[in-house]
Amino acid sequence: MYVSTPAKARSEMLNNRTLIELKNISLYYSNENNGLPILDNINLQLDVNDFVCLLGPSGCGKSSLLNILAGFQKPTTGEVMINDKPHTGPSPNVGVVFQHHNLFPWMTIEKNIEFGLKMKSVSKSERKRLVSYYLNLVGLESSAKMLPYQLSGGMKQRASIARTLATDPQAILMDEPFSALDALTRENMQIHLLELWKKTRKCIFFITHDVEEALLLGKRILVMHSKPGRIVVDLQNPLSQYSQSVQEIKHSKEFSDLRYYLISTIRNSKANNTVFGMNH
Ligand SMILES: Nc1ncnc2c1ncn2[C@@H]1O[C@H](COP(=O)(O)OP(=O)(O)OP(=O)(O)O)[C@@H](O)[C@H]1O
Numbered sequence: 001m002y003v004s005t006p007a008k009a010r011s012e013m014l015n016n017r018t019l020i021e022l023k024n025i026s027l028y029y030s031n032e033n034n035g036l037p038i039l040d041n042i043n044l045q046l047d048v049n050d051f052v053c054l055l056g057p058s059g060c061g062k063s064s065l066l067n068i069l070a071g072f073q074k075p076t077t078g079e080v081m082i083n084d085k086p087h088t089g090p091s092p093n094v095g096v097v098f099q100h101h102n103l104f105p106w107m108t109i110e111k112n113i114e115f116g117l118k119m120k121s122v123s124k125s126e127r128k129r130l131v132s133y134y135l136n137l138v139g140l141e142s143s144a145k146m147l148p149y150q151l152s153g154g155m156k157q158r159a160s161i162a163r164t165l166a167t168d169p170q171a172i173l174m175d176e177p178f179s180a181l182d183a184l185t186r187e188n189m190q191i192h193l194l195e196l197w198k199k200t201r202k203c204i205f206f207i208t209h210d211v212e213e214a215l216l217l218g219k220r221i222l223v224m225h226s227k228p229g230r231i232v233v234d235l236q237n238p239l240s241q242y243s244q245s246v247q248e249i250k251h252s253k254e255f256s257d258l259r260y261y262l263i264s265t266i267r268n269s270k271a272n273n274t275v276f277g278m279n280h
Helices: 007-013 062-070 109-117 124-137 155-164 184-198 211-217 246-250 254-269
Strands: 017-027 037-045 051-055 077-082 094-096 171-174 205-207 220-225 232-235
Touching: 017 062, 037 205, 037 232, 051 062, 051 211, 062 094, 062 171, 062 205, 094 124, 094 155, 109 124, 109 155, 124 155, 155 171, 155 184, 184 211, 184 246, 211 246, 211 254, 220 254, 232 254
Parallel strands: 051 205, 051 220, 094 171, 171 205
Antiparallel strands: 017 037, 017 077, 220 232
């Protein structure tokens, strides 16, 4: 069993503060799920610089939780706080990147990135500077004038990430953003996202089905069980401190031990509701 550092000590260590807090969240969708809540009394704090990966079996409520964090879905009970204020709807503080890019197909990549800035009434010269900065950050300078259909899947996802980053949200929620990509592109995107996070230190909440992806990306890993949807693991990922290459990390004993532990915990979803390594 892996026991993580208590939240307070962790926050102090990282000189972080809580950005988003979920308090006693439960969610029911009408009478489905045999009367059980989709989400059951979820309490969670995300810090300003967190990189949190959420794992769990299909249908356990991961996207529902993300929708509540994004302000798209109202919880049945409980509340969401951002910067200690109630969060009741979509907000510029929270950006979302979905599994399939949602770029406007009729706009060039630079216009797509500029769109949110226009909505925020950013001046033309500042928009130009920011578009150029974010294109550069995701390595798409030479694709600025292209339309989305002219880009590969990985490039489109990088453009989506740039568009979200450009509006400067405090948190970015990602719902399986790389799952539609081929293995090699996916690995490149993981490395790229980690570099982006190191540069921007935005709070990232990342849903994935892929345990290895969570181990390579997350500073912190959550596992949800289903029926009812609960967070049963909240783990500081020791691998995030490693400076070795991805390949070296993947071949380490700690990686394979953690991988085994997480897969077993996810498999046990229906049988077990014990809370492991909770730090909140
Ligand atoms: N709008 C809705 N109305 C009714 N039921 C819903 C709605 N959205 C999701 N559900 C149900 O809630 C449960 C959780 O769905 P959710 O999409 O949050 O799970 P998930 O863990 O993200 O699944 P996956 O990993 O397969 O994407 C499922 O049983 C789903 O059928």
